[in-house]
Amino acid sequence: MAGGFRVKRVHDEPSPDDGLRVLVDRLWPRGISKERAQLDDWAKDAAPSDMLRRWYHEAPQQRQEEFAERYAAELEGAEQRSRLDALRVQAAKQTVTLLTATRDVEHSHVQVLLRHLG
Template structure:
């Protein structure tokens, strides 16, 4: 059973959240640091600016499979692997809620990130 959860940063914090970690590269609009109640901000495991730009220029959701493959490749980097290891270590101790500004967390890059965290690899 996974100790990771997905949520929107705009949702109110829950007592069940455990460790709250923002996994976006950019700070979400309209959210104060106090309101976010974050324990960590793991920018290094979020998609790069280049990948996000490509995704939006390439027609968005029509390119989901290719985006997932490119993002998984990014997660193979040394910095990203260290970030994944930190998140896994935190989840060994308590629940970890991965927070993002995306509108539909289960159907976003977060699913690729969650797979990488739960499988111990990106492939």
């Protein structure tokens, strides 16, 4: 039974069809308890570095393209590649829902992450 990846905001209600729920943010989301999040895993190492995240948030509209390039380069690190490989293995068996607190999921690091996982 193949699952694949899907994306959801961590603030959305968990669903039985979420499969494996993995937080892909470096920081814990504000206002969400561990119980409410119902996480199976927290993949901090698959999230942008603190330095890159801070740089991007200073001017997200102007830095979107360069952010995507820098983050993609970070995902080529050995630790990150190992984490992505593990997520791919899980997604081959079941649905893996990547969770983020980002409000604008379409213009977030999750889209870059999905391209790398695909």
